[in-house]
Amino acid sequence: MKKLSIALKTENLTKLYDKTVVVDHINLHVNKGEIVCLLGPNGAGKSTILKMLTTLLKPDEGTAFVNGYDIVKEQAEVRECISFAPQELVFYDELTALENLVFFGIMQGKQKKNLEREAKVILDRLGLIERTDKVKNFSGGMKRRLNLAINLIMDTEVLFLDEVTAGLDPQSQHTVWELLRELKNNHQTIILTTHDMNEAETLSDRVLILDEGKIIAEGTSESLKERFCDENTLEIVSDQKMIIQELNKQIESLDFVKNIVNNNDLKISIFFAGGIKNLVKILHQEIYSDLGEIKELNLRQSTLEDVFLILARRRLNQ
Amino acid sequence: MKIELQQIIAIAVKNLKIKFRSYQTYLYAFGFPILFTFIFLFVFKSIEVPGGYNVFDLAFSSVLIYAASFGTINAAVSLTSEKHRGTLMRLDTTPIGRTKIFIGTLLSESVFLAIQLLSMVFLGYGLLGVRFHEQKVLLLIIGLLIIFIFGISTLGIGIVISAYAKTADAATGISMCYVMPVLFLSGIFIPFDSPIVYFFPPFWVNQIFQQVVMLGDNILTDSFRYHSLNLFSAEFTVIPLWGAILIIVLATLVSLCGGILLFQRKTLAYE
Numbered sequence: 001m002k003k004l005s006i007a008l009k010t011e012n013l014t015k016l017y018d019k020t021v022v023v024d025h026i027n028l029h030v031n032k033g034e035i036v037c038l039l040g041p042n043g044a045g046k047s048t049i050l051k052m053l054t055t056l057l058k059p060d061e062g063t064a065f066v067n068g069y070d071i072v073k074e075q076a077e078v079r080e081c082i083s084f085a086p087q088e089l090v091f092y093d094e095l096t097a098l099e100n101l102v103f104f105g106i107m108q109g110k111q112k113k114n115l116e117r118e119a120k121v122i123l124d125r126l127g128l129i130e131r132t133d134k135v136k137n138f139s140g141g142m143k144r145r146l147n148l149a150i151n152l153i154m155d156t157e158v159l160f161l162d163e164v165t166a167g168l169d170p171q172s173q174h175t176v177w178e179l180l181r182e183l184k185n186n187h188q189t190i191i192l193t194t195h196d197m198n199e200a201e202t203l204s205d206r207v208l209i210l211d212e213g214k215i216i217a218e219g220t221s222e223s224l225k226e227r228f229c230d231e232n233t234l235e236i237v238s239d240q241k242m243i244i245q246e247l248n249k250q251i252e253s254l255d256f257v258k259n260i261v262n263n264n265d266l267k268i269s270i271f272f273a274g275g276i277k278n279l280v281k282i283l284h285q286e287i288y289s290d291l292g293e294i295k296e297l298n299l300r301q302s303t304l305e306d307v308f309l310i311l312a313r314r315r316l317n318q
Numbered sequence: 319m320k321i322e323l324q325q326i327i328a329i330a331v332k333n334l335k336i337k338f339r340s341y342q343t344y345l346y347a348f349g350f351p352i353l354f355t356f357i358f359l360f361v362f363k364s365i366e367v368p369g370g371y372n373v374f375d376l377a378f379s380s381v382l383i384y385a386a387s388f389g390t391i392n393a394a395v396s397l398t399s400e401k402h403r404g405t406l407m408r409l410d411t412t413p414i415g416r417t418k419i420f421i422g423t424l425l426s427e428s429v430f431l432a433i434q435l436l437s438m439v440f441l442g443y444g445l446l447g448v449r450f451h452e453q454k455v456l457l458l459i460i461g462l463l464i465i466f467i468f469g470i471s472t473l474g475i476g477i478v479i480s481a482y483a484k485t486a487d488a489a490t491g492i493s494m495c496y497v498m499p500v501l502f503l504s505g506i507f508i509p510f511d512s513p514i515v516y517f518f519p520p521f522w523v524n525q526i527f528q529q530v531v532m533l534g535d536n537i538l539t540d541s542f543r544y545h546s547l548n549l550f551s552a553e554f555t556v557i558p559l560w561g562a563i564l565i566i567v568l569a570t571l572v573s574l575c576g577g578i579l580l581f582q583r584k585t586l587a588y589e
Contacts, residue, residue: 054411056588076413084411090404094336106328107412109321134339154412 007032007158007189008053012062015048015213022048024213025062030206032157033187035180037200039308040210046193047087049210050160053191054084066158080109083154087162089143090150093136097128097146100135101153108154115153122152125179127172144168148176158189165199177203197305209308211315221304228310229271229302230258234279237296241265247283254279259310271302271310325414329422330429333396337430342490347392347434351385352441359446371449371532378448379461379527380506383520385438386469387501391493392427393476397581398489401480407588420578424473431469435462451534461531464563467570468523472497474573481577481584519569526562535559 008030015023023045030036038046051057053064055075063070069077091100101119106112123129126145131138135146148164161180165173180190180203194200200207201221209217209224217224225231238244244266251257251270257279259271272279337343358381362373400406400419409419439462442448451457475496476489483489501507504518515521529535529543542562543552 051588056407056410058587076415079411079413082411084408086404086408088404090408092332092336092405093403094339095332099332099335103328103332104408104412106321106325107409107414109325109413111321112324112328150408 005032008066010064013059013064014061016060022213030189032189033184034205035184035190035203037204037207038193039200039207044210045213046210047162050162054082054160081157083151083156084160085147085151085164089147094134096132097123097135101149104150105153119153122149141168141172161192163193201304209311216311224307225302228307230273231302232272233300233302233306234270235298237267238294244268261310261313326418326422330426333426347388351381351438354381375449378442379524382438382465383506383523385434386465387472387497389427389431389469389472390476390497391490393473394479394489394493395486397480398483399486402485427473450531457531461527464523464526467566468519471570471573474577477577477581481581522562522566
């Protein structure tokens with residue numbers, strides 16, 4: 001195994017489907033032990049990137065290196081150090097959870113001797129140890145956990161997880177997060193896609209936001225928030241379009257306001273740093289007389305979801 | 319045990335577990351052949367033919383071939399399910415490789431075919447007293463080996479079907495559309511006096527089986543006989559019996575290689 005501090009590196013990674021560019025010259029690197037989250041709307045190219053990095057799809061241009069191995073020229077070596085949990089629940093319904101884990105462990109090249117014991121530990125952690133019946137009788141959440149458990153038994157250096165917590169109850173989701181943090185502490189690298197912004201913010205060291213096959217923003221969730229929306233968000237809901245339009249006009253020129261998003265005609269989100277007093281002053285001056293027509297004022301800390309919405313809105317406007 | 323061998327065995331064991339935990343397996347692989355056996359027993363047992371046999375003794379080989387033909391459905395369903403449920407894709411991200419997947423699948427299907435044939439042999443020759451040439455077990459074993467080789471060739475057709483079928487149900491349907499016409503056009507169920515039968519492997523398998531097991535012909539020295547209506551008055555052809563067996567073996571190799579190549583071509587890109 002090549003000893004490198006970089007777990008993953010892509011060089012102009014590109015994929016076309018019928019002449020349509022779905023992944024467009026992606027350049028990224030992921031250090032060992034990092035959790036990196038790919039965010040983006042449906043069709044942004046996240047799953048296609050994962051399929052290329054896991055050797056399921058050949059890039060049309062560029063390449064990538066996983067643990068130093070080329071995904072095009074050294075597929076066998078790449079497969080020895082990766083595991084992939086697809087969006088769909090992929091295992092054998094007619095087998096038990098334990099049988100599934102042992103099977104996939106053997107497929108990854110592990111010796112059968114200790115696999116059963118290791119599998120039982122993982123099933124215990126994920127609350128599946130009691131279930132000795134066929135997987136087809138499991139609930140949706142249990143199947144999701146099993147889908148991830150397969151990656152845990154494979155115990156690879158790099159894990160590609162495609163929306164693995166979708167549909168999990170909050171308790172199971174937190175168990176999975178704990179497990180992923182343990183993997184990170186164990187210097188395993190995780191590339192994760194999700195639509196859950198809270199998950200991305202909580203788990204990842206870095207976030208990559210994709211749209212139309214391109215990386216449109218990259219950084220820690222803190223740096224992204226700072227760049228696009230600063231620390232605070234004020235949401236104003238009115239029952240009159242005019243109020244919102246007037247506010248938009250007044251506020252966009254303020255230097256401490258980083259971004260404004262008109263969620264719809266009756267709601268506006270203002271992203272700003274520090275200057276709440278100034279903002280209140282404007283609100284007071286401009287709309288004091290009409291304050292009765294403002295239905296809701298909501299001041300909160302900005303989140304990664306805000307960044308995502310700002311970028312999505314920006315792309316729409318383009 | 320070497321890890322490669324362990325992986326192949328794990329695939330085979332997994333396939334067999336899935337197969338034996340599904341009720342359709344019992345219906346298609348055991349239920350229908352047993353049903354045919356009893357129908358043939360009641361219809362043909364009382365009709366005597368030369369050589370001390372009755373028609374049921376002769377017709378039983380066609381039930382064995384019919385059972386072996388289900389290799390097409392078994393392989394088609396097994397690989398189509400693997401494709402449809404996404405497990406093939408997940409396996410393709412592991413170091414296992416397609417070669418071991420195919421070897422494991424062929425191993426499980428061969429074991430299943432052997433279990434199926436032995437069950438039918440037990441029913442026919444053990445319980446229902448089907449007669450064969452001088453009751454020489456060696457002849458029966460040779461005959462069964464030929465049917466076994468044919469069974470393996472049907473797996474190749476199943477692999478071809480799995481390359482195109484999207485779901486296990488579709489694979490079953492397409493397989494039935496292939497298996498039943500082939501069995502009838504080969505003349506093994508209903509005698510069919512036409513050169514068309516030469517194009518269908520079950521004809522060759524049935525003829526060789528009957529020559530070896532019912533007439534006691536020697537595979538090294540005797541020739542292949544053409545018969546469709548009457549085994550006992552059939553004339554020898556210029557093809558040696560071993561040559562006919564070679565045709566079965568070649569057909570098996572062609573169907574397996576062709577099936578695997580086609581499956582690879584159709585399923586290697588996950589777009």
